[in-house]
Amino acid sequence: MPTVPPLPESGDIDAGTYLVTSFAENFEITVPDGWVSEGGAGVGKDDPDHPDEMAVFVGWWPSDHVPRDACAWQGALVEVNPSAKRSSTR
Numbered sequence: 001m002p003t004v005p006p007l008p009e010s011g012d013i014d015a016g017t018y019l020v021t022s023f024a025e026n027f028e029i030t031v032p033d034g035w036v037s038e039g040g041a042g043v044g045k046d047d048p049d050h051p052d053e054m055a056v057f058v059g060w061w062p063s064d065h066v067p068r069d070a071c072a073w074q075g076a077l078v079e080v081n082p083s084a085k086r087s088s089t090r
Contacts, residue, residue, distance in 0.1 A: 004028055008037045019061065029058075 008020035015033040019026055022040050035045045042059030065076065066080050067073030 007040065007043075009040050010037050013043070017056050023060070 004017055004019045007013070009021050013031065013035055015031060017028050017030040019028055019064075020040075031041065031043055035043045038044050038054075038057070038059075041061060042057055044054035044057040046053070047055030064079055065077040068076045068078055
């Protein structure tokens with residue numbers, strides 16, 4: 001069984017699947033070519049036609065508010081309980 005490499009702390013990353021270990025629960029993320037790791041807090045992709053530094057950024061950090069609709073998130077944030085309970089029906 002192949003081992004999933006850890007996500008590099010920073011810099012350009014090759015297309016592939018990486019293990020994110022910055023949370024109590026590790027998870028895998030798969031990225032295409034052209035992405036960079038941003039200090040272990042997320043991955044980003046630049047676009048030369050986009051005026052900002054990163055055209056796309058996918059980050060992971062704890063949050064106490066989330067959007068109700070991922071496609072219309074501005075003005076639609078709701079507060080969430082910071083602790084997730086695991087289901088006992090596994």
